[in-house]
Amino acid sequence: MSSDISSSSRLSGEPKSTRGAAQPLDPGLYVVSTPIGNLRDITLRALDVLRQADEILAEDTRIARRLLDAHDIRAKVSPYHDHNGAIRRPDILEKLASGASLALISDAGTPLVSDPGYKLVHEASESGHKIIPVPGASALLAGLVTSGLPSDRFMFCGFLPAKSKGRQSEAARLAEIPATLVFYETGPRLASSLADLSEVLGKDRTAAVARELTKLFEETRRGTLEELAQHYAESSPPKGEIVLLIGPPVEQALDQDQIDNALKTALETLPMKQAANQVAAQFNIPKRDAYQRALTLKDG
Known part of the structure; x- marks a missing residue:
C-alpha cells in the first residue's frame, strides 16, 4: 500500500507540463481494462502501458492484436488464459522477479471480472510483486x-x-x-x-x-x-x-393489525417484556416500539 501511495504522490508533485506525458513503467503487473465494444473506449494511460510493457498477457492474442493494431501498438503478446495459466504462471512470476513490466488484458473489459487473471494476480501479490490497476471499460x-x-x-x-x-x-x-x-x-x-x-x-x-x-x-x-x-x-x-x-426487493409496509395480533397472542403466554421482544424480532421493529404497543393493547 505504501508504494502505491508514494507513486501517486510522485505523480501529483510533478510539474504541470509533464503530468499528461507518458511516464516510464515501474516493474510490476499492470491489470489493464480494454474496450467492451467500441475500440475508442480505452484510456490514454492504458495505451501508454500497452506501448511500454515488456510483454502483454492476453486472453486471446488474435483479439488483442485487433485492438493493438487499431492503435498502432507493436508489442510482444503472449497467451494467458484458464487453460494454460498453471503452466505459464511460474515463468511470469520469474519475469516479474527479474524486474519486468507486464500488462494483463482480457478479451474485453476489466480482467478478473468473470475473466482470467485472479490466480495470477493472487500469486504475484503473494510473491511481493507490485499490482497496478489501469481502470477503464466494464460491462x-x-x-x-x-x-x-x-x-x-x-x-x-x-x-x-x-x-x-x-x-x-x-x-x-x-x-x-x-x-x-x-x-x-x-x-x-x-x-x-x-x-x-x-x-x-x-x-x-x-x-x-x-x-x-x-x-x-x-x-x-x-x-x-x-x-x-x-x-x-x-x-x-x-x-x-x-x-x-x-432491482432490490421492495420493502413491504408493515401491517399494524398483524403486529397487534402477534402481540396479543404472545401476551397470552409470555410476560409483557418477553412478548414485546419476541414480536420485535419477528417483524424487525424496535423493541421499545413493540413494548409501547403492548402496553397500549393491555390497557385497552
Whole structure:
C-alpha cells in the first residue's frame, strides 16, 4: 500500500507540463481494462502501458492484436488464459522477479471480472510483486448506469447456473439482498433465466436487460421480470454480450393489525417484556416500539 501511495504522490508533485506525458513503467503487473465494444473506449494511460510493457498477457492474442493494431501498438503478446495459466504462471512470476513490466488484458473489459487473471494476480501479490490497476471499460458498470435501477448499492453475481434448478436455487439465495443484482448471461439462456428469476424473485420485481453495450446495436430494455421473460420468450434469442440487472426487493409496509395480533397472542403466554421482544424480532421493529404497543393493547 505504501508504494502505491508514494507513486501517486510522485505523480501529483510533478510539474504541470509533464503530468499528461507518458511516464516510464515501474516493474510490476499492470491489470489493464480494454474496450467492451467500441475500440475508442480505452484510456490514454492504458495505451501508454500497452506501448511500454515488456510483454502483454492476453486472453486471446488474435483479439488483442485487433485492438493493438487499431492503435498502432507493436508489442510482444503472449497467451494467458484458464487453460494454460498453471503452466505459464511460474515463468511470469520469474519475469516479474527479474524486474519486468507486464500488462494483463482480457478479451474485453476489466480482467478478473468473470475473466482470467485472479490466480495470477493472487500469486504475484503473494510473491511481493507490485499490482497496478489501469481502470477503464466494464460491462457491469456500463449496464448498471444505463439500467435506471438503484446504483448506490449493487452486487455482481457473475453468470447464473446453466440449469433451471441451479438458477432457482441461486435466485432464492440472493432474493433478500437489499441491492441491485448484476448478472452476465448468454442469449440462448436469457428467456429461461428470466422465467426462473420471475418465479423465485417475484413477477413484479423490476429489471433491465442491457446488450451490445457501446456497439452499433446497443439496447437496454426495462420492465418487470415477468414482462421481460415474456418478451424474450416470444422473440429470437438476442445476440451479443448481455448484462442482466434486477432491482432490490421492495420493502413491504408493515401491517399494524398483524403486529397487534402477534402481540396479543404472545401476551397470552409470555410476560409483557418477553412478548414485546419476541414480536420485535419477528417483524424487525424496535423493541421499545413493540413494548409501547403492548402496553397500549393491555390497557385497552
